[in-house]
Amino acid sequence: MPIIKVDHLYKRFGETDAVRDISFEVEQGTIFGFLGPNGAGKTTTISILCTLLSPTYGKASIHGYDCTEQSAEVRKSIGIVFQDSTLDKDLTAYENLMFHAYLYDVKKAEMRQRIDEALRFVDLYERRDDLVKKFSGGMKRRLEVARGLIHRPKVLFLDEPTIGLDPQTRAHLWDFIVDLPKKHKVTVFMTTHYMEEAEVCDRIAIIDHGRIITVGTPEELKKTMGGDVIFIGTSDNARAKDEIEKLFGVEVFEKEGELFLTSARGDACIPEIIRALGDMVLSVKLQRPTLNDVFLKMTGRAIRAEELSSGDTFKDEVRSYRRKFGRG
Amino acid sequence: MVEANAIYVLVAREFKKFVRERSRLISTLARPLIWLFLVGGGMSRLVSPGMGVFSPGRGISYIQFIFPGILGMTILFSAIFSSISIIWDKEFGLMKEILVAPVSRFSIVLGKALSGTLVSAIQAAIILALFPFLGIKLSVLSVMEVVVICILLSFCIAALGIVIATFYESFESFSVIMNFVVMPMFFLSGAMYPVRTLPQILKVITRLNPFTYGIDALKHAIFRGTDILDFSLVTDLGVLLGTSAVFVVIAALMFERKK
Structure with missing residues (x-):
């Protein structure tokens, strides 16, 4: 049964079409990857699914709830690790998770146990009383994964979970992520622009310029290479x-x-x-063909590091649009 | 819908940070103290109690006269600061964590407004404790009355701060808010001079400023029965409660809006 359904979704910011008519489904208990360069529309799609943006056209639903109409139910069903840290650096790791538990109305009797469990899962139990500002990038990201799981969501969103992390930390984080569907009975929806990382997904959608170019398992996609x-x-x-x-x-x-x-x-x-x-x-x-080869064949260009700047340009565009027209 | 848990944790977070950052407390208390003793002390020489404006027979000195205004200043600055920390949270992401939580926008606004109320009422209470040193006599009942008004005013200003914060995405706007909102609100409020002595145009603006009514309410509690009061206490409290409700509703609607 698909837990995420996206039907002809379209999102426009002023003159920029961030997402153009995308449709896909994600099966329960799988890891689904959104692969594409920065500025391709990955974060916009996640923001719509997380009820932070409303689509210009089209529908999206999670666990049977409509992302626009039933945002309260959707919010209860999801956990999110955003691209930029959303921790309170002036609070300790434990306090950050406690804050989350209260926001999600976790039963008081279970709170402590769930927080301890989550901290152990990401190996941060020993550091629970340290202020988050003393944490390294990898520790912060792990703490955010732990936080996203406290309220036992049906779907966990990971937006570029390993961006800005060194290779060892990245590998370490992946060990946690691949265990999530089994250990926490959660569907994982992740975005990345690293080809190697997309390999751990059960299914991948390749997205570029706001359009889904192809969807399939990593094996299927590579088979299209012959x-x-x-x-x-x-x-x-x-x-x-x-x-x-x-x-x-x-x-x-x-x-x-x-x-x-x-x-x-x-x-x-x-x-x-x-x-x-x-x-x-x-x-x-x-x-063996790599996903990079697939991307190259599908879009006629490779995902390269210099494309990072296109993401920033897009962010700036959205920002200046908001400045010009208020938050509308 | 009101989620008590969410409101509690928003207030608890603010309180925890308030207690943890002692330097913030010292710097925010420094401002009213400087105004009270340096400006008030200096001006007392120019504005003597016999000049007709300040209740001649009662002998209210200028430093005593501005005491309610200084209490109000403490509240104005700390409540606005506390609320526009929302902009900070937007820039550093925590606001996203709050916005994707299954919590109504009304509860978020209420939680943030009560956070600002708590920390600014505490700071006002610290300044209030100075009254015996200024030669002001207050009964226990009057002190309690002042505290209640401080809480109402804090809530009103904190709610206004949230409305302001919803308009801005980054902290660059901080000085704009200081210069175009906070300072005019302070000077056009009767905090430093009686409203009735102002030129007509300023008098009109002063009457549109909710902060004016908070200052006047404080004057009621501190200088009961003198002729330095501008409005009735009922008017003052009515305006404070009314504008608070309006600000909370506007803020909640602004939060509800999606891009």
Whole structure:
């Protein structure tokens, strides 16, 4: 059963079309990734789902509640980790979670236990009485994940959860995130512009310029690239080529003394090739398409670090629009 | 809908930060003290009790005359500051955490207004404790009356501060608010001079300023029965309660609006 439904959603800020007619569904208990460069419309979509913005057209619902009409119910069903920290730096980790628990009307009898549990889950129990301003970026992000779980939401939104973190901290945070659906029975909706990170998702939507370009599992998306490429070095290329062509019924090419072929599941082919060729095999190399290749193929350009600035420009545009026309 | 839990935690957060940041308390108390003793002390030489304006027979000195105004100043600055910390929270994100919570906008506004009320009433109470040193005599009942009026005025100003805060997205606007809202409100209120001595045009503006009525109510409680009062106590309290309600409703509506 889909827990998030988005139907022809459209959002316009002044002259800028941030989101243009997007539709998708997210199944319960999965990790869904929104992949795209900054300024593609990811944060705008999250803001609409979180009831912070209303769409210009279209509908979105979470857990059966309409994001515009039934915002109170939607708010109860979701937890959010925003791109920029929303912790109170002058309060301790424990106080921040307590603040959240009161806002979400968690039963007093359960409050302490839930907070302790959440702090242990993100390894911050020992630091619970330290002021948040003393925390590193990674600790803050983990604390926000913990906070988002206190009221047991159905869906947890993570907007660029690893942005600005160093690689080790990022890997550490991912260990927590992939455990979320199992340990906390929560559906995760995340945005990222890091291709490698999107790999942990069950399904990915690639979004660019406010439009969804394609949706699928990481495997499916990579398959659209024509599959994996296997390179084989052998002691007798001519014989090996015949053997493999007989075995798989695909054409095998030779390049720079190495044989190569494409296959949908390269990893599963390798053992068969080795079994068939035996001692002839000198080396095997598997090259898999990355999501970066997929993005490149779909949009004609790669996601690069310099695109970070386009996000800022968009933010500025929205800000100056708000300044000009009030908050309307 | 009013969520008591949310209101409680908003007030508790503000109180915790207020207690934690002693330096903030000292700096906000410094302003009224400087005005009371430096401006009040200096002006007392120029404006003598016999000049006709300040109840001749009663002998109210200028420093005594501005005491209600200084109490009001303490409230005005601290309540506005407390409320426009919302802009701070918008800039640093905590406001988003509050806005996505399943809490009605009315409760958020009420919680923020009560936060401002609590911290500014505490500061006003500290300044109030100075009255014996200024030669002012107050009964226990009058002191309680002053405290109640301080609370009402604090709530009114805090609610106004929230309305102002909803118009701004960043803290750059801080000096604009100080120069175009707080200072005129203070000077056009009867805090430093009796309203009736003002030129006609300023008198009209003063009557449109809710802060004026708070100052007048404080004068009622501190100088009961003298002729320095501008309105009746009922008018004062009515205006304070009425404008408070209006500000809370406007603020809640402003919060409810989505982009």
